[in-house]
Amino acid sequence: MNNNNTFQLQSYAITKKEERPNSRIDIKVENDELIDVKTGESTGKNYEECFKVMLNNKDNITLNQYDRxxxxxxxxxxxxxxxxxxxxxxxVIWLES
Structure with a gap:
């Protein structure tokens, strides 16, 4: 974790234009809770639990052209x-291949 309370999440993503093999997604986390960046409030979801859920579904989830x-x-x-x-x-930072 770095100073602005973010975690780096590696993902495999496909945009509509081209395949990109790696990206780094910076996620706002405080006390293991995912924080809504617009409101500054907790989403009510635990980062580690959600990370595991997302890993279990990684074949069905991509990062779209809007970085979501x-x-x-x-x-x-x-x-x-x-x-x-x-x-x-x-x-989101797209990493070069």
């Missing part, structure tokens, strides 16, 4: 975590 996670979740917990992570995204 999207895809098909198998259950409501996955969708809630995806929504919470999207709310907590500070920024």
């Amino acid at each position: 996670l999207e895809g098909e979740c198998n259950d409501s917990e996955c969708q809630a975590c995806m929504d919470a992570m999207n709310a907590a995204i500070i920024g």
